[in-house]
Amino acid sequence: MSRASSPAIFVYAHLDDAGRGVLRSALTGVRVVFADKHRDGAAHQEYLHRFRESDVCFGNVPADWLPQASRLRWLQLESVGFEYYQHVPNLPPGLVTTNLKGLFDTPAAETAMAGLLALYRGVDELVPAQVERRWVSLDVRPRMQLLHGRRVVILGHGSIGRKLRQLLEAFACRVQSFARTTAGAELRTAPELDAALPDADIVACCLPNTPATRGLFDRRRLALLAPGAVFVNIGRGLVVDEPALVETLQQRRIGGAVLDVTYEEPVPPDHPLWSCPRTLLLQHTGGGYDGELPAKARAFVANFARFEAGAPLHHVVNLSQGY
Amino acid sequence: MSRASSPAIFVYAHLDDAGRGVLRSALTGVRVVFADKHRDGAAHQEYLHRFRESDVCFGNVPADWLPQASRLRWLQLESVGFEYYQHVPNLPPGLVTTNLKGLFDTPAAETAMAGLLALYRGVDELVPAQVERRWVSLDVRPRMQLLHGRRVVILGHGSIGRKLRQLLEAFACRVQSFARTTAGAELRTAPELDAALPDADIVACCLPNTPATRGLFDRRRLALLAPGAVFVNIGRGLVVDEPALVETLQQRRIGGAVLDVTYEEPVPPDHPLWSCPRTLLLQHTGGGYDGELPAKARAFVANFARFEAGAPLHHVVNLSQGY
Numbered sequence: 001m002s003r004a005s006s007p008a009i010f011v012y013a014h015l016d017d018a019g020r021g022v023l024r025s026a027l028t029g030v031r032v033v034f035a036d037k038h039r040d041g042a043a044h045q046e047y048l049h050r051f052r053e054s055d056v057c058f059g060n061v062p063a064d065w066l067p068q069a070s071r072l073r074w075l076q077l078e079s080v081g082f083e084y085y086q087h088v089p090n091l092p093p094g095l096v097t098t099n100l101k102g103l104f105d106t107p108a109a110e111t112a113m114a115g116l117l118a119l120y121r122g123v124d125e126l127v128p129a130q131v132e133r134r135w136v137s138l139d140v141r142p143r144m145q146l147l148h149g150r151r152v153v154i155l156g157h158g159s160i161g162r163k164l165r166q167l168l169e170a171f172a173c174r175v176q177s178f179a180r181t182t183a184g185a186e187l188r189t190a191p192e193l194d195a196a197l198p199d200a201d202i203v204a205c206c207l208p209n210t211p212a213t214r215g216l217f218d219r220r221r222l223a224l225l226a227p228g229a230v231f232v233n234i235g236r237g238l239v240v241d242e243p244a245l246v247e248t249l250q251q252r253r254i255g256g257a258v259l260d261v262t263y264e265e266p267v268p269p270d271h272p273l274w275s276c277p278r279t280l281l282l283q284h285t286g287g288g289y290d291g292e293l294p295a296k297a298r299a300f301v302a303n304f305a306r307f308e309a310g311a312p313l314h315h316v317v318n319l320s321q322g323y
Numbered sequence: 324m325s326r327a328s329s330p331a332i333f334v335y336a337h338l339d340d341a342g343r344g345v346l347r348s349a350l351t352g353v354r355v356v357f358a359d360k361h362r363d364g365a366a367h368q369e370y371l372h373r374f375r376e377s378d379v380c381f382g383n384v385p386a387d388w389l390p391q392a393s394r395l396r397w398l399q400l401e402s403v404g405f406e407y408y409q410h411v412p413n414l415p416p417g418l419v420t421t422n423l424k425g426l427f428d429t430p431a432a433e434t435a436m437a438g439l440l441a442l443y444r445g446v447d448e449l450v451p452a453q454v455e456r457r458w459v460s461l462d463v464r465p466r467m468q469l470l471h472g473r474r475v476v477i478l479g480h481g482s483i484g485r486k487l488r489q490l491l492e493a494f495a496c497r498v499q500s501f502a503r504t505t506a507g508a509e510l511r512t513a514p515e516l517d518a519a520l521p522d523a524d525i526v527a528c529c530l531p532n533t534p535a536t537r538g539l540f541d542r543r544r545l546a547l548l549a550p551g552a553v554f555v556n557i558g559r560g561l562v563v564d565e566p567a568l569v570e571t572l573q574q575r576r577i578g579g580a581v582l583d584v585t586y587e588e589p590v591p592p593d594h595p596l597w598s599c600p601r602t603l604l605l606q607h608t609g610g611g612y613d614g615e616l617p618a619k620a621r622a623f624v625a626n627f628a629r630f631e632a633g634a635p636l637h638h639v640v641n642l643s644q645g646y
Contacts, residue, residue, distance in 0.1 A: 106471050114444035117437035127450040130604050133597045135589035141611035148429050170493030266458035274456045281453050288464035
C-alpha cells in the first residue's frame, strides 16, 4: 500500500533490529529515513540534511538542529526528559513536541526498589564479597535492615512517583508525596515538605529537571534528614545539590544513597561519588529493560496514527516552559 | 519480686546487649544463666553442667547435649529450622520444643526480593563496576529486565512463602504456590509442580529441610526450567541438588540464581558457586535485620509467659517427624 501524501519521517531514535522492525511493518508505504548514529561525521551532515526535509522526527536530535527544520511539524522525543530542548531559540512555527511519558515508570520504579533493597538487605556488601570469595555473613547481618514500615517522602507525584509509591506501600511503607500542583499529593508547599523531612527514613526524588525543580533539594534540606535516612534519585541529578550530597555522605550524616542520575553522566573516573559510603551509583540505567526499544517504537507508531488522523497527540510538552 | 518456684532458665541464644536487656527486665526474680559462647572450651563444660540443671533452655545448644538434660521441660530454639535436632536419640521424656516460626518472614522475603531485583535491574553488574569506577551503563542496559508480570512458582506455602508471594504480587507477578499439605496452594502434587515449571520465570524455594523436601528440586526438575528462569533459594540448601544446579548455571541453561542457603555454610573458598554466572550468594543473611536479637528475646519472653501460665506454647515442633 502506498501513501502518496504521507509525511516524511526522520528516525534518529536509538533502536535495535526489533525496534526498527516495529516501525517498518507499521509504516509500510511511508517515507522513512533511519539515521545510523554510529556512522562518521560526514553522515552527520547527511542526516541534518534529511532532517531538514522531514515533516516528522522520532528521536532526540541535537538541539541546535531544531531551528533549521522549517518543515518540521512534530518531534516525538525518545525520552521523558526534555530539558535539553527548553532553551532553543527560533523553534519552527507550529512545531508540536511529545515525549515518552509513562514508558519508563515501571523500570524506573523497580530500579529504585532494587537499590533500596540492596542497601537495606546488604546486597551492596555481599556482591563485592562474592567477587573475592569472602564469607562475610556474620559481619553483614547486624547491619541489615528492613524496608518494611519505612516512612517515605517521594518528591514528585507524576507517573514514576506514583508507581514507586505503589511498590513501597506493598512493603507497608508509609508514603507522603510532595508536588506543588499535581493532585493527590499530601505535601503541597515548601514548608510542608520541610516539616516532613526530619521524620523520613527515605526521600526519593522522581522530579524532572525544570527551572522550578533545579536545586530544590539543597544543602539546607539535606541537613534536615535524619541520621539513618536514605536519599534516592531516579529523577534528575540537578534537583539535588550534589556537592552538598557528597559531603553529607562522606561525613556519614545520613544512612546512604541510591543515585540513578547525577550532574555529569558518565560520572568522571575521579569523582568522589564513586566511593561515597553506602552509596549505589546506578549509572542512569533506571529506564532500561530488554523490551525497551521495541516499546519506544510502538509508542511512536501509536502516536503517528493519531497524527495521521488529525487527533491530538499523546504527551505533548511545552518547550517554552517547565512541566 | 522473687519467684521462688520459678524454673531455672539457661540462655544459649546469640543475643546482643539489647536482647539480654529484654530478658533481664522481663525475667526479674527468675533464675537465668546466660552462656557466653565466645568463651573457651572450659566454659563449654561449665555450660553443659548448667544446661543439665535447667528446666528451660532458650537457644540452639549442641544436639548431643539434649539426651543429658533429664530435667529439661522446654527447649525454645532461636531459629525456624530444627533439622539439626531431628535425629537425636533418647530425648528427655516430655520435652516440648518450639521454634521461632514467623520471626524471619519479612526479612527473608525482602532478601529474596532484593536478590531478584538485583539480577533483573543490573545491580549485580553495577556494584562491581562501581568498585572499579567503570561507567558501564550502555553495556548493562540492554540486559536489564523487569520483575513486573513474571510467572512465579513458590515452593512452600508457609509463612515465608506467603509473605514472598504478597510482595511479588505487588509487582504484578502471577504466582502459584506448591505445597502438598498446606491449604491455599494451587499446586498440590509432584505432577502438578512438574507441569508448571517450564512456564515459570522464577522458582523460589521457601522449604525447610525435612525428609520429605530433601532433594525435591533434583536434576530432572532443574532440567524442566525455561532458559531465562531464575532459581531462588531462601529455604534450605539441601532441597536442591546443588551439583546439578552448579552445572545448570555454569552452562547458562537458566537465567541465574539467588541463593541465600547452600549445602555448606560458610561456602568453601574454592567452591564453584562463588563464580557461577548470574548467581548471587547471599550467605544466609536472609533472616537478619537490626532488630533481630531483641525480637528473638521478646518472642521467648512471650512464650515463657504461656509456659508459666500452663498455656499451650506457640510454634511447637515435633523433633521425631518432619514438619
